[in-house]
Amino acid sequence: xxxxxxxxxxxxxxxxxxxxxxxxxxxxxxxxxxxxxxxxxxxxxxxxxxxxxxxxxxxxxxxxxxxxxxxxxxxxxxxxxxxxxxxxxxxxxxxxxxxxxxxxxxxxxxxxxxxxxxxxxxxxxxxxxxxxxxxxxxxxxxxxxxxxxxxxxxxxxxxxxxxxxxxxxxxxxxxxxxxxxxxxxxxxxxxxxxxxxxxxxxxxxxxxxxxxxxxxxxxxxxxxxxxxxxxxxxxxxxxxxxxxxxxxxxxxxxxxxxxxxxxxxxxxxxxx
Numbered sequence: 001x002x003x004x005x006x007x008x009x010x011x012x013x014x015x016x017x018x019x020x021x022x023x024x025x026x027x028x029x030x031x032x033x034x035x036x037x038x039x040x041x042x043x044x045x046x047x048x049x050x051x052x053x054x055x056x057x058x059x060x061x062x063x064x065x066x067x068x069x070x071x072x073x074x075x076x077x078x079x080x081x082x083x084x085x086x087x088x089x090x091x092x093x094x095x096x097x098x099x100x101x102x103x104x105x106x107x108x109x110x111x112x113x114x115x116x117x118x119x120x121x122x123x124x125x126x127x128x129x130x131x132x133x134x135x136x137x138x139x140x141x142x143x144x145x146x147x148x149x150x151x152x153x154x155x156x157x158x159x160x161x162x163x164x165x166x167x168x169x170x171x172x173x174x175x176x177x178x179x180x181x182x183x184x185x186x187x188x189x190x191x192x193x194x195x196x197x198x199x200x201x202x203x204x205x206x207x208x209x210x211x212x213x214x215x216x217x218x219x220x221x222x223x224x225x226x227x228x229x230x231x232x233x234x235x236x237x238x239x240x241x242x243x244x245x246x247x248x249x250x251x252x253x254x255x256x257x258x259x260x261x262x263x264x265x266x267x268x269x270x271x272x
Contacts, residue, residue, distance in 0.1 A: 040146055
């Protein structure tokens with residue numbers, strides 16, 4: 001009797017483990033694609049294709065859940081190559097038919113309005129499954145993303161990126177000048193002003209004020225261009241002074257050697 005109890009307990013444990021696996025393995029992503037890939041501008045058409053396939057045992061009940069993050073979405077769903085059904089809206093839940101093998105999802109819409117470069121959730125695909133009261137719930141199949149921008153945002157980000165590159169160049173020039181003994185305090189103060197302007201540009205972009213962000217980035221660029229020009233002139237002058245010093249040292253060496261030779265020669269003549 002005790003042996004039978006042990007067997008029953010083991011079977012129950014195995015069945016519970018199988019049920020947990022079943023709920024996680026019902027559907028899987030076979031294909032997925034979002035277009036355009038990477039970045040879209042506000043109002044640009046956006047399309048998504050997702051294909052799900054049956055992977056594990058079928059639940060008693062299953063529903064497909066879609067959450068859409070674009071404007072004016074139209075969603076077309078096809079079960080096992082059958083008739084396409086069209087749905088509208090940003091929250092869609094559809095019952096999945098029995099015996100399902102494959103689900104094809106196509107969504108089209110427009111990139112939404114944003115105030116800064118923003119990564120949006122284009123679509124989230126989940127499946128609700130019900131096997132029994134202890135084995136049910138939503139399972140995420142996939143989530144697809146897209147960065148959205150516009151011309152002004154892109155221009156602001158471009159100026160910020162240019163200013164960051166100029167800032168790095170200016171810092172390196174000033175560091176080399178300082179190492180060479182040049183006076184750089186004035187350059188450092190102006191560099192701090194440019195850094196502050198660039199930091200303000202980034203902050204304004206993050207707050208969605210891209211017009212002012214672009215202006216501050218441009219101000220930083222103007223300052224940095226002037227700093228780099230002056231630093232390069234100082235570096236050139238420093239190089240010239242260094243070259244002159246080297247030339248004078250060489251000349252002095254030559255003169256010393258010539259004098260030594262002269263005195264040695266003169267001394268030999270005196271001796272004999």
